Amino acid sequence: MTPAQRLETFLGRVPYVRFLGMRAELAGDEMTAALPFAPHLVGNVALPALHGGVIGAFMEMTALAQLSVTQPSAKVHKTIDITIEYLRPGRALTTYARADVRKIGRQIANVHVEAWQEARLKPVAALRGHFMLSDS
Amino acid sequence: MSPEALRETARHMVETVPQASALGFKLLSVEPGKGSIFTPWREDLVGDPDTGVIAGGVVTAVLDHVCGLAIISTAKDRTTPLSTATLDLRIDYMRPAAPRADITAEAHCYKLTRNIAFVRAHAYDGDPQDPIATAQAAFVLKRPEAR
Numbered sequence: 001m002t003p004a005q006r007l008e009t010f011l012g013r014v015p016y017v018r019f020l021g022m023r024a025e026l027a028g029d030e031m032t033a034a035l036p037f038a039p040h041l042v043g044n045v046a047l048p049a050l051h052g053g054v055i056g057a058f059m060e061m062t063a064l065a066q067l068s069v070t071q072p073s074a075k076v077h078k079t080i081d082i083t084i085e086y087l088r089p090g091r092a093l094t095t096y097a098r099a100d101v102r103k104i105g106r107q108i109a110n111v112h113v114e115a116w117q118e119a120r121l122k123p124v125a126a127l128r129g130h131f132m133l134s135d136s
Numbered sequence: 137m138s139p140e141a142l143r144e145t146a147r148h149m150v151e152t153v154p155q156a157s158a159l160g161f162k163l164l165s166v167e168p169g170k171g172s173i174f175t176p177w178r179e180d181l182v183g184d185p186d187t188g189v190i191a192g193g194v195v196t197a198v199l200d201h202v203c204g205l206a207i208i209s210t211a212k213d214r215t216t217p218l219s220t221a222t223l224d225l226r227i228d229y230m231r232p233a234a235p236r237a238d239i240t241a242e243a244h245c246y247k248l249t250r251n252i253a254f255v256r257a258h259a260y261d262g263d264p265q266d267p268i269a270t271a272q273a274a275f276v277l278k279r280p281e282a283r
Contacts (some may be wrong), residue, residue, distance in 0.1 A: 015182040016191035019158075040158035043201075044219075051155035052222035053200035057193025076184045079192045083226045 003069045007031065010068035014076070017061060020054070024065050031069060033062040035095040042092070050090030059084065059097050059113040059127035066099035067109055067131060075134035080108065082129035090124045093117045107133055137211060142166055146205055156201055159194060163205075164240065171205035172242040173198055188235040192269075195233075195259050198241040199271040200225055203255040206243035207275055210253075219278040220253065227271045237261035239268070251277055 001009065004026050011017050011024060020041070024033040035041070035058045043051025060082055067077045097115040113127040137145070146166040150156055150173055159181070164172040175190075175198050183191025204220050211218050233239060242264070243257035253275045258267040 013185045014191070015180045015185065016193055019180045019191075020193070040154050042154040043156075045154065046219075051153070051197060051200070052225070053193070053197025054155055056196045056200065056225060057191070060193055060196060061191075075186060078232065079229050081226070081228045082196070083224065084196075084222075085224050086222045089221065 001072070003029065006072055007065060007069050010065055010076075014061075020058060020061065022058060022061055024062070026069065029069075031066050031099065033058070033065060033097045033099075035097075037092050037094055047089060048092050050092075050095065052086060055086070055090045055095065055115060055125045056082070056084040056127065058095060059115050059125060060129065062097040062113050062115075063099045063111040063127065063129055063131065066101060066111065067133070070101055071104065071109065071133055073134040077109070077134050078132040080130040080132050082127055085126045086124075087126065088122065088124045091117060095124065096120075104133075109133055142168075142209060145211075146171060146209060149205060149208060150201070153201075155197065159197060161198065161201065166205065166209050169206060169210050169245045170243065171202055171209055172240060173202045173205065175239040175241070177236050177238050184232070187232070189232045190237065190239060192229060195229070195239060195241075195269050196225075196227060198239060199227060199243075199257045199259055199269065200273070202241040202243040203245070203257050203271065203273045203275065206245040206255055206257070207248070207253040207277070210245055210248055220275045221278065223252070223274040223276050225271060225273040227269055229269045231268055233261040233268045240264075248277075253277055
């Protein structure tokens with residue numbers, strides 16, 4: 001499978017990706033994930049703002065989607081731990097994210113993710129995580 | 137806040153916030169500084185199609201939400217409604233949930249300063265002593281402007 005096919009397979013197979021409404025595109029080996037705004041993602045109606053858990057989950061799925069491209073496996077890789085930093089409120093807009101695979105070991109990958117909305121240089125949140133790689 | 141008023145405020149927060157309602161959260165319990173939320177398993181929330189295990193993202197969302205619940209439950213009376221924003225959230229996934237298992241999440245706000253709340257939480261799919269995930273978080277409190 002090509003990297004683009006691996007990404008499509010991952011996005012298409014995971015029901016929760018559809019629940020979020022998440023998409024992703026590859027430009028060469030660089031993947032950008034997008035989460036269009038939808039009413040069911042709201043955590044604060046008054047602002048309105050995206051639910052913190054949604055932003056965290058979107059970044060975690062971005063890391064897993066990136067790993068599905070760079071570390072082909074028939075199975076989904078598993079999250080070991082994640083640390084999420086919230087930098088700005090997630091507004092009622094499309095959110096984007098990119099994952100940076102910092103280290104791939106024999107069993108474990110370290111991945112950093114940054115999410116933004118209108119400006120890449122004004123991130124709304126960041127995630128650092130470790131993932132257990134499934135055997136291919 | 138009376139236990140009845142606290143429960144009403146908590147139920148509103150757990151069951152009417154759009155994302156919480158979309159995930160099917162139900163309020164299990166609330167007391168000052170503590171709360172617990174039930175999330176029923178659903179086909180569309182699965183993260184691993186090979187096993188039917190619920191997505192880590194759902195666990196992340198319920199842990200974040202139950203931390204917020206534990207914080208708002210510290211409010212002494214209705215004149216000081218607290219609005220919270222997550223500062224950071226660290227989650228350790230100790231093991232995958234069982235296939236098709238519902239998730240329960242509990243949180244304890246163990247320290248509240250004027251501006252910051254520190255919270256611990258855990259999620260389990262059966263035995264509370266055998267968690268699927270634990271969380272440690274800090275939240276910023278947004279109090280109403282003093283007039």
